[in-house]
Amino acid sequence: MEDSYISKKLSIKEWSVEDRPREKLxxxxxxxxxxxxxxxxxxxxxxxxxxxxxVAKRILYSCNNNLAELGKQSIKDLCKIKGIGEARAITIVAALELGRRRSIVEPLERKRISASSDVTDIFQPLLADLPHEEFWVMLLNRSNKIIDKHRISQGGMSGTVTDIRIIMKLALDNLASSIIAVHNHPSGNRFPSDADKNITEKLKLAAATFDIQLIDHIIVTASQCFSFADEGLI
Known part of the structure; x- marks a missing residue:
């Protein structure tokens, strides 16, 4: 009887109070x-x-114990794991999305953009895990303080169409003195394509027409980012 009791599988309710996740928290x-x-x-x-x-350990194991990889999982992916139905999958995805949004909002509290890293801190959590490309623009005043940020376009795996006129209208309507372009590469390749270089040059020339400066164009990936300004390409 004693051996049987010792080998019995304990539920969380039977764990020591200090070992139960909720109570421990x-x-x-x-x-x-x-x-x-x-x-x-x-x-x-x-x-x-x-x-x-x-169950949680198996979920993490399926993502190589990497929370960034877990953040890329869809509801359908999570439902493939034994013990995870649609409701639990939605809860997990929703919690990860809240975490992602929080990481986006906090850097915005910084009043001034002084380096490319300030921009990547804002946009990497927003764009790094996306399976498609998105093009964003950040609007700044004369002191390089953030006025706003806008998604300009959303495309496929290999590109997105960017309308410079929309960017210029946003900049003028918001009285921006400078702008920063940002887009992601779902492929993980941080280096700019010829198309990226062309749109950067066109955007720089269009902005200059209205006495607005294109400060930088940043390419975001899950691991590394590329700054046109840091590389001397603007």
């Missing part, structure tokens, strides 16, 4: 929890064969 804070424990809180409960933490 309340008593010790998020820093005391591992990724699987935080994910288990989102999942809520396990299956008849596994605890929520064990």
């Amino acid at each position: 309340l008593s010790k804070g998020f820093s005391a929890l591992g990724d699987a424990e935080i994910l288990a809180i989102l999942i809520g409960s396990g299956t008849k064969d596994e605890t929520a933490v064990e």
Whole structure:
């Protein structure tokens, strides 16, 4: 009987209080929890064969224990994992999206753009994981303080059409003194294509016509970014 009891699989409710994810969070804070424990809180409960933490560990394992890879998973992808139905998958995806949006908003509190890294801090969380290209423009005043940012276009895997007239209208309507162009490369290749170089030159010339400066054009990927200004191409 004793051996049978020792080998019995314990549910989370039977764990020591300090080891249960929710209770551990309340008593010790998020820093005391591992990724699987935080994910288990989102999942809520396990299956008849596994605890929520064990299910969470399998989810992370399927993404090479990489949260950036987890952020790329769709609801359909997550539903392929045993113990994850549509409702739980939606909860996980929604939580990751909130985290992504939070990381976008926080850098915007910086009043001034002083380096390309300030721009990538804002846009990499927004664009790095997208399976398609998007072209954005950031509008700045004379002190390089952010006025606003706008998505100009959305395309496919290999490109997107950018209308310079729309960018110029936004800049003029918002009384921007300078602009920064940003787009992503889903392929992971951070280097500009000939088309990227051409649109940069056209945008620079169009902006100059209205006494507006194109400060930079930044290409975002999941791992690295490319700044035309840093590379001396503007």
